[in-house]
Amino acid sequence: MNAVRVGIIGFGRIGAEHAGWLGESKNIRAVAAADVTAARREMAGRKGLRGYEHFEDLFGDSSIDAVLISSPTSMHFDQASAALLAGKHVMIEKPMTTNLDDARQLLELATERKRVLSVFHNRRWDADFLAVKRAIESGVFGKIINIESRLGQWASCVGPAAKEYRPNWRNEGTFGGGGLFDWGSHFVDQMWQLMLPARPVGVFAQLRHNVWSDDCDDFARVCIDFDNGAVGVVEINSTTMLPLPRWHIDGTAGSAESPHSPTFDVGRWAEIEFKLAGAEASRRLPAGAKGLSEIQIWERFAGAIAGEGEPAVTAESVLPTMALLDAARESGLNGQAVIPAF
Numbered sequence: 001m002n003a004v005r006v007g008i009i010g011f012g013r014i015g016a017e018h019a020g021w022l023g024e025s026k027n028i029r030a031v032a033a034a035d036v037t038a039a040r041r042e043m044a045g046r047k048g049l050r051g052y053e054h055f056e057d058l059f060g061d062s063s064i065d066a067v068l069i070s071s072p073t074s075m076h077f078d079q080a081s082a083a084l085l086a087g088k089h090v091m092i093e094k095p096m097t098t099n100l101d102d103a104r105q106l107l108e109l110a111t112e113r114k115r116v117l118s119v120f121h122n123r124r125w126d127a128d129f130l131a132v133k134r135a136i137e138s139g140v141f142g143k144i145i146n147i148e149s150r151l152g153q154w155a156s157c158v159g160p161a162a163k164e165y166r167p168n169w170r171n172e173g174t175f176g177g178g179g180l181f182d183w184g185s186h187f188v189d190q191m192w193q194l195m196l197p198a199r200p201v202g203v204f205a206q207l208r209h210n211v212w213s214d215d216c217d218d219f220a221r222v223c224i225d226f227d228n229g230a231v232g233v234v235e236i237n238s239t240t241m242l243p244l245p246r247w248h249i250d251g252t253a254g255s256a257e258s259p260h261s262p263t264f265d266v267g268r269w270a271e272i273e274f275k276l277a278g279a280e281a282s283r284r285l286p287a288g289a290k291g292l293s294e295i296q297i298w299e300r301f302a303g304a305i306a307g308e309g310e311p312a313v314t315a316e317s318v319l320p321t322m323a324l325l326d327a328a329r330e331s332g333l334n335g336q337a338v339i340p341a342f
Contacts, residue, residue, distance in 0.1 A: 004028040004302045007064040007088075009055045009079055010071030011035040011044045012162040014093060018068055018120075019047055021294040028066075028302035034058040039164040055079055059086035066116075066305065069093060072169050073176025077102040080117075084109045089116040089305050091298075095185040096315070098176050100322040100341060107315045116304045118311035119318045123186040124193070125291025128258060128269035132247060133194055134288040140274060141251025147194060148233040149187045152243025152260060156212035157182040157236070171213040178216030179236030180207060180328060187234040188328070189321040191224060198226040200340050203324060207332030211239045222328045225337075253277055256285060 006022060008015045011033040022030040033044035034052040041051035052058040058067070059082055066089035069079050077097045083090045090110065096119045097103045110117035123129060136144060157179050161167040169175040170182060178184075192200060202225040207217040219239050224232040237243070243260040246269040254276040261268040275282040292300070292312055300312040320342060327340040 004065045005031045007032040007058045007067045011040040015070040024295045037164045100326045103322045117315040121313045126266045130288025131270045135285050142253030144230045146250040148248040150235045151183050152237045152240045154241050173215040180220040184236045188324050191232045198228040201227045202337045203327035204337040205328035205331040
């Protein structure tokens with residue numbers, strides 16, 4: 001098949017990373033980028049991409065088959081809707097949108113327009129997540145009692161943002177900033193999948209802005225009750241000098257932990273030590289199945305456009321994640337547990 005041609009909306013740090021991944025594939029490649037800042041358009045040009053100042057102009061380019069939405073979170077819905085209406089297939093950086101209703105509308109529009117819609121939840125294939133998943137599925141823990149999934153650091157979630165365009169937007173509520181939407185969207189997505197076939201029945205969240213932001217969370221703790229009695233905790237804490245373990249898991253047969261990594265090294269996170277109930281020594285849990293690379297996720301997207309199966313992440317599969325994020329935000333506002341809209 002001919003290579004799928006992709007236009008990138010928002011050529012910031014992650015947009016540029018995607019351009020690199022797409023450059024490694026023969027089936028799909030980046031050909032253009034739209035960004036409001038001249039410096040980022042110039043960077044895209046140095047990578048061989050056509051530059052557009054306005055995303056609407058990119059949508060009008062008939063040579064482009066698909067678009068990546070890698071703009072700030074609050075822009076995802078409007079830009080993805082416009083792309084679908086323009087006849088483009090769409091990949092959206094996580095989180096899909098800022099709320100479940102918008103996510104459902106995008107799915108309905110993609111179905112109506114017969115376009116492929118996917119979300120770049122690449123951490124469904126992280127080595128640590130797959131190792132935990134394998135251990136749970138093989139019964140290592142017995143009945144799961146508690147799963148805690150954390151990221152801790154003394155630094156905002158902005159990280160190495162593109163300096164040319166509002167580098168602090170991840171700390172601004174109007175742009176969809178905050179830890180819950182940043183790392184939290186990945187970890188919430190992982191949590192409900194780990195607990196399948198159990199279903200979330202309640203969410204209680206504590207969302208606070210303490211150090212890095214005035215209007216969105218730099219501390220997010222989300223507690224999820226499942227219908228099998230297990231509890232899941234997702235915590236993104238960018239205000240700690242003493243980060244807790246990446247994973248802590250308790251079951252009727254034993255417990256496990258994996259270490260914090262200041263560089264977000266999934267290999268380090270995958271060093272999961274399990275201690276059998278009543279035992280003195282621990283043992284390392286085996287690795288999970290080999291996960292998809294970012295390039296392979298894009299190639300699966302190209303295959304779906306060609307009618308060769310589904311993308312690696314279907315839009316439908318992201319709706320539970322959006323329901324949990326909605327419930328967490330509502331709980332964080334009213335201080336009460338919320339039943340997620342599954």
